[in-house]
Amino acid sequence: MAIMRDAAPSDLVVPAGADAAGARGRGWIGRYWPIGIGILMAVAMVIMAVAAPLLSPFSPSAQFGDAVLKGPGFLDRHLLGTDEFGRDILSRVIWGARISLEVGLASVIFGFGLGVPLGIYAGFRGGKIETAIMRATDMLMAFPTLLLALIIVTALGGSLQNEILAIGVALTPNFVRLSRSLTLTIRESDYISAARALGAGQLRMMARHVFPNTLYALVVVATLYIATAIRTEASLSFLGLGIPPPTPSWGNILSEGRQYIKCCPWITTFSGLAIMLAVLAFNLVGDALRDLLDPRLRGE
């Protein structure tokens, strides 16, 4: 018995303790590295967009006649090469981040601002108002985001505001649906009954009690929709329906570079890479936030 007592703790505790610590460490890294990398990339994108005048080596529209369609080089004046007008690709990609992020953030804010109040109102009030809002949402949901944005941009013409409006409207039904379904659950909570018993008005209950409780899920989804919005903006610009040149956006740099893929693939390669990294950054953050905040997935 004595031998067993002596042996048992040392056999069990030491390896188990080390293993648990290792697993905890791995779990922590495993859980937080995607959001860490995502946030780093997203912050880098935001800094690039905000500090574009400071970071870009040249003006995005400056033309260098002596360096038309010049390839990229580490020690060259033009690190990522130049386009058909001799414009510096690096500067254009840096300035392009502005358009992408502006459209990405502004259209999500637009969709959120329009969709969430409608969704909460529909979910909280119910009845005919709910039916009307949800039928309208269903109609818009019949269109994929890009197709709806494409219809609106075609109707209004390509400009920054119109792109934000088009993508924002295209994203709105998603926010309406999600906030409504969250509201339907929250509506039945005890704290809503308590607020009602205390004599709170409907508007107050929606603003002070329902909205804050829908927020965590909506923020996660909003982050993922920033990625969708950036990709949609790039797609519209690529199709020639976005912000017209010479203003640089990643999509129109790529679209212009398409004619030169045979001689000068760097134009399309770098602008496309920028789109992918930006979309990836917000997808990573959104995915990681969902895993962290969704109670069903917590601890897995």
Place this chain on the structure above:
Amino acid sequence: MFQYALRRLVVAIPMLLGAMSIVFFAMRILPGDPCVAMMGDQATTEALADCTRNLGLQRPLAVQYADYLWRSVQFDFGKSFRHGYPVNEYIIRMFPHTLILVLASAIVAALVGIPTGILSALKRRSPLIDYPIRIIALLGLSMPVFWLGILLLIVFSLRLDLFPLIGGGDLDAVIAMLGSGEAFRYPGDFLAAVGDVLHHLALPAFALGFTLAATVSRLSRSAMLEVVSQDYIRTARAKGQIERAVIYKHALRNMMVPLLTIIGLFVAIALTGTVLTETVFTRPGLGKMLVDAIGSRDYPLAQGAITVFTMTIIAVNLVVDLLYAVVDPRITYR
């Protein structure tokens, strides 16, 4: 079941009408006169009046709207502004090109996405299987299809010269040969034509298929994770069944319902994807037709293409909803 199908159909009709109304009014709020947009500033007043009359734009909006709806349900979208041919003829000619692209990319996406998603779920947290698959899926999800397409063109068409740079092959000839029976009389010619079409299809299908596979893989993974955490899986394991039987007999079958949802989503994403893929690969198809029509301000053609896209998506979602009941007997409809 029949009652449910009927009710679901009745719900789909106003949805379709609403979607078509959005298309109609979006095309009508265009800044300026469509005739001026189409013919340019140099057009004479007579020519503009002629154009307006031909398009029926002088009629009240409500009449135009009713006319558009009535003709759309008869699959009549008017004549193309630019070419003068009926829009439905274009759509019928372009539809097979888009259909084979969607089907081929669906095959790529299903063959790549479903097994990797399942594997990723079953080997969850495995640094050698789950993590790489999830990272690749996230990259695929973030990679715009038009960029992947251009990269594929640069490597496989321009550098290695393995695949054609533009075009979709002579699909019309293949269809004509099938229709006339020549396919059976001259099998060599037929196979050569089919081979040419597949040769043109390979890169676009891979580009679109890969980006779709990312979505399919992620959805399959979460569907599988959901299924394996169910009580009946634990019961099956507790009975002492071997793991393979648990997965094949219990888990995979129950993944069918979530997978059906994927199909509905998939068609919407794939159709949007064809707009970009066909443009990048300069392939004929409904997507390219839509972009060209918008570029040349050919509104009847654009309207027709968007209406067909929307009709297809609504129809597929309807079919998926009905299939739920067939696949999963637990789902009953009141």
